[in-house]
Amino acid sequence: AAVIHRGDYTAPAYWIDTVDLSFDLDPAKTRVLNKMTLRRNPDVEAGPLRLDGEELNLARVLVNGQGTSFKMENNQLVLENLPEGHEPFALEIFTTCAPVKNTKLMGLYVSNESFFTQCEAEGFRRITYFLDRPDVMAMYTVTLRADKAKYPVLLSNGNLVEHGTLEDGRHFAKWVDPHKKPSYLFALVAGQLVAREQRITSRAGKEHLLQVYVRPGDLDKTEHAMNSLMASVAWDEARFGLPLDLERFMIVATSDFNMGAMENKGLNIFNTKYVLANQATATDVDYSNIESVVGHEYFHNWTGNRITCRDWFQLSLKEGLTVFRDQEFSQDLCAEPSARAVKRIEDVRVLRTAQFPEDAGPMAHPVRPDSYIEINNFYTVTIYEKGAEVVRMMQTLTSRVGFAKGMTLYFERFDGQAVTCDDFAQSIADANPDSALAKLLPQFKRWYSQAGTPRLAARGEYDAAAQTYTLHFTQSCAPTPGQVAKEPFVIPVSLGLVGATSHTDTQLFVMTEAAQSLTFNNVTEEPVPSILRGFSAPVVLDFDYTDAQLLTLLANDPDPFNRWEAGQRLALRSAINCIAAGAYSTGATPLNDAYIDAMRAVLRHPTLDAAFKELVLTLPSETYIAEQLDVVDPQRIHAVREAMRLQLATALQADWEWAFDAHQYNGAYEPDPVSSGRRALAGLALTFLNLAAVQSGDTVWPGKTLQRFKDAGNMTDRFNALAALVGSGHALAAQALARFHALFKDEALVLDKWFALQAGTSDRGGQVLPAVRQLMAHPDFNLRNPNRARSVIFSYCSANPGGFHRADAAGYVFWADRVMELDGINPQVAARLARALDRWKKLAEPYRSAAREALVRVAAKVDLSNDVREVVDRALA
Numbered sequence: 055a056a057v058i059h060r061g062d063y064t065a066p067a068y069w070i071d072t073v074d075l076s077f078d079l080d081p082a083k084t085r086v087l088n089k090m091t092l093r094r095n096p097d098v099e100a101g102p103l104r105l106d107g108e109e110l111n112l113a114r115v116l117v118n119g120q121g122t123s124f125k126m127e128n129n130q131l132v133l134e135n136l137p138e139g140h141e142p143f144a145l146e147i148f149t150t151c152a153p154v155k156n157t158k159l160m161g162l163y164v165s166n167e168s169f170f171t172q173c174e175a176e177g178f179r180r181i182t183y184f185l186d187r188p189d190v191m192a193m194y195t196v197t198l199r200a201d202k203a204k205y206p207v208l209l210s211n212g213n214l215v216e217h218g219t220l221e222d223g224r225h226f227a228k229w230v231d232p233h234k235k236p237s238y239l240f241a242l243v244a245g246q247l248v249a250r251e252q253r254i255t256s257r258a259g260k261e262h263l264l265q266v267y268v269r270p271g272d273l274d275k276t277e278h279a280m281n282s283l284m285a286s287v288a289w290d291e292a293r294f295g296l297p298l299d300l301e302r303f304m305i306v307a308t309s310d311f312n313m314g315a316m317e318n319k320g321l322n323i324f325n326t327k328y329v330l331a332n333q334a335t336a337t338d339v340d341y342s343n344i345e346s347v348v349g350h351e352y353f354h355n356w357t358g359n360r361i362t363c364r365d366w367f368q369l370s371l372k373e374g375l376t377v378f379r380d381q382e383f384s385q386d387l388c389a390e391p392s393a394r395a396v397k398r399i400e401d402v403r404v405l406r407t408a409q410f411p412e413d414a415g416p417m418a419h420p421v422r423p424d425s426y427i428e429i430n431n432f433y434t435v436t437i438y439e440k441g442a443e444v445v446r447m448m449q450t451l452t453s454r455v456g457f458a459k460g461m462t463l464y465f466e467r468f469d470g471q472a473v474t475c476d477d478f479a480q481s482i483a484d485a486n487p488d489s490a491l492a493k494l495l496p497q498f499k500r501w502y503s504q505a506g507t508p509r510l511a512a513r514g515e516y517d518a519a520a521q522t523y524t525l526h527f528t529q530s531c532a533p534t535p536g537q538v539a540k541e542p543f544v545i546p547v548s549l550g551l552v553g554a555t556s557h558t559d560t561q562l563f564v565m566t567e568a569a570q571s572l573t574f575n576n577v578t579e580e581p582v583p584s585i586l587r588g589f590s591a592p593v594v595l596d597f598d599y600t601d602a603q604l605l606t607l608l609a610n611d612p613d614p615f616n617r618w619e620a621g622q623r624l625a626l627r628s629a630i631n632c633i634a635a636g637a638y639s640t641g642a643t644p645l646n647d648a649y650i651d652a653m654r655a656v657l658r659h660p661t662l663d664a665a666f667k668e669l670v671l672t673l674p675s676e677t678y679i680a681e682q683l684d685v686v687d688p689q690r691i692h693a694v695r696e697a698m699r700l701q702l703a704t705a706l707q708a709d710w711e712w713a714f715d716a717h718q719y720n721g722a723y724e725p726d727p728v729s730s731g732r733r734a735l736a737g738l739a740l741t742f743l744n745l746a747a748v749q750s751g752d753t754v755w756p757g758k759t760l761q762r763f764k765d766a767g768n769m770t771d772r773f774n775a776l777a778a779l780v781g782s783g784h785a786l787a788a789q790a791l792a793r794f795h796a797l798f799k800d801e802a803l804v805l806d807k808w809f810a811l812q813a814g815t816s817d818r819g820g821q822v823l824p825a826v827r828q829l830m831a832h833p834d835f836n837l838r839n840p841n842r843a844r845s846v847i848f849s850y851c852s853a854n855p856g857g858f859h860r861a862d863a864a865g866y867v868f869w870a871d872r873v874m875e876l877d878g879i880n881p882q883v884a885a886r887l888a889r890a891l892d893r894w895k896k897l898a899e900p901y902r903s904a905a906r907e908a909l910v911r912v913a914a915k916v917d918l919s920n921d922v923r924e925v926v927d928r929a930l931a
């Protein structure tokens with residue numbers, strides 16, 4: 055397959071100004087009439103028109119109403135005899151496609167007897183022949199025709215300008231989008247749907263209609279999505295002065311969707327997982343995810359849609375920026391500063407457990423990649439989450455007000471255009487000419503061009519006589535595929551000094567060289583440095599803290615992020631020491647008394663909030679521990695972490711009992727951060743109480759947990775109780791699981807949780823894989839539905855290292871079989887699964903050889919998709 059290079063970008067030979075699409079919707083054979091006006095691009099040498107198309111049946115091509123000659127060249131319709139000159143001409147293309155056969159869920163497809171589209175990145179070419187690239191922006195008019203009884207609702211982008219009935223029980227709707235857009239933002243929906251509606255008035259006094267469309271029966275689960283949408287509209291106006299630019303803004307939910315959601319102009323299409331919620335079926339985490347994703351897609355309306363990407367190498371221009379915006383949105387919705395910090399810790403945890411491994415593995419790529427084979431493989435945590443960190447550093451280097459000014463300049467310069475990451479960075483810098491960003495811009499942009507996670511090493515030196523404290527910093531970055539040597543990054547280091555009784559204010563140190571020092575004066579006692587507060591840069595910080603220093607930070611650091619981080623470092627150190635010593639047998643006690651006492655102090659702390667306590671008392675994940683090691687024995691990591699959990703459970707038993715009693719609350723359900731923090735801590739307490747009970751043979755807590763499972767007034771408490779029973783391996787788990795299934799057999803999203811819990815549960819002697827095979831044979835399992843496939847297969851292969859990495863290689867055999875099976879159905883989903891073995895080269899034997907063998911078996915399949923081929927070839931390279 056062809057490698058596409060960023061350096062090869064050329065502007066298109068033609069522009070498409072208008073598109074008039076008519077659809078006769080039919081699941082087996084949908085007819086698409088595409089009438090365009092085009093003109094030659096005067097800035098580009100004249101050449102043929104090459105239109106992309108995939109799995110289409112071509113019936114007719116007319117140029118200015120006349121038949122014309124054309125040829126087909128690898129999925130392109132090539133027209134050579136087009137009118138000379140630069141006048142616009144009309145091109146009419148008539149094709150058909152088969153939505154019901156579309157299992158890739160790209161282009162036009164059928165889900166639950168309704169029609170949906172997904173066009174980003176290159177799905178529009180599966181609907182009609184087109185210049186399917188984001189720098190071709192056109193005005194769209196869309197007419198939909200379909201059977202009225204089967205498809206009463208007909209939606210597309212923009213405004214509904216006409217609708218009516220046709221012969222034979224059919225009807226039509228005509229939509230005009232008032233904004234020009236790239237093809238990847240096109241959408242249509244047709245089916246039996248109902249909407250929650252809300253009229254709002256913007257700050258500027260404009261009226262808008264907001265709609266959330268779902269299947270009949272799901273309307274009682276749309277209130278939270280609508281509230282999140284209203285909050286998003288208000289936030290973007292208040293924080294960035296960006297108003298809603300449409301009369302009507304629609305969200306539609308579908309249960310068959312490859313990813314989270316899609317920001318089609320005025321017609322966002324969502325995975326049901328990120329729309330539907332009520333207290334009986336959704337957890338606090340679901341509520342919070344819905345708020346983020348609704349915000350994220352809405353914020354794309356400006357960052358992505360009004361200004362879009364020139365080419366797909368610029369993907370982080372819209373994705374990194376929009377993730378940054380949705381993270382800021384969720385933080386700004388928090389009433390308490392401590393809740394903001396909790397959100398920051400959660401975001402960093404995602405970055406470090408998913409993006410750092412990506413940046414250290416075979417798929418490592420810069421935030422602005424240099425090449426790809428399949429663009430769908432580059433919707434990654436690097437583009438999204440690391441991209442967001444790069445934008446966050448720009449804000450840190452220009453201030454919050456300065457960054458907002460930069461956004462304003464960006465829209466003044468580029469509204470309505472398809473641009474690059476350079477254009478964005480230049481705007482932020484130019485609006486802040488005196489900022490550190492403006493002074494360092496060329497070097498700062500290495501964050502876009504160099505892959506890999508930089509390491510920032512620091513060493514402290516205290517001079518008691520001179521009363522100075524000096525921090526000596528060095529930075530480095532390991533080689534990544536295709537990039538051997540790296541130049542120094544601009545690293546904004548937010549820091550302060552913490553003493554036994556006092557501490558300095560936070561200051562910003564901007565590191566630019568390979569080695570640099572910073573001296574503090576008038577330091578009267580040897581301090582503990584609190585470095586990288588709030589995780590001010592996406593780097594690994596190496597500082598040789600003593601346990602005593604970490605305990606000081608955990609107790610006294612005014613920065614909540616570093617306070618949490620100190621606890622994580624202590625736990626990580628115990629885990630690594632225990633793994634290295636091989637002392638991982640049953641009964642091992644990796645944690646020392648000082649750590650246990652410190653955890654008790656946090657748990658019982660009178661003023662810290664519950665959500666923060668829950669984060670501190672959650673041990674680093676097996677994946678995160680593995681990332682710290684050069685050679686990974688997943689079973690040993692699993693055993694050590696389990697021993698640590700058991701130790702926390704038993705040593706703090708009385709404290710967990712107190713924590714559960716103090717934080718369980720049976721009043722009205724509210725998904726706000728304070729109440730959900732309380733539920734999270736009560737849930738963690740139950741988990742530990744059940745672990746301890748299984749160990750001691752106690753029956754009281756498992757019994758109480760089962761009762762709570764039965765009585766719970768909301769899904770968060772109910773699921774936490776179920777998970778506590780299942781996670782402890784207690785015999786009561788089986789009946790709770792059966793009851794849960796019976797209660798929620800008609801709720802697809804709840805069944806996904808039921809499957810995921812069992813596939814992701816702690817492995818005790820290899821029971822998970824046989825259970826996973828049984829789950830796949832369950833009547834409710836369906837490999838074609840991405841949510842369901844993920845709930846079983848990904849929960850096992852990607853989120854259960856202790857269960858997946860088996861010494862007998864059966865986990866890898868299962869993985870290879872599923873990758874190949876899924877590849878025949880949905881290559882995008884298969885390629886995500888293929889990444890579960892990204893880090894195989896770090897594995898100890900026998901895992902390493904077995905993992906390689908599984909990868910080789912997949913790579914040997916002849917008709918593999920480009921998607922999976924790119925992933926496995928890079929892994930084996």
Ligand code: B3K
Pocket residue numbers: 174175313315316317350351354373430433
């Ligand atoms: N922009 C979409 C991603 C579409 C990916 C297609 N493979 C969702 C989002 O980031 O908002």
Ligand code: ZN
Pocket residue numbers: 350354372373376
């Ligand atoms: Zn996005």
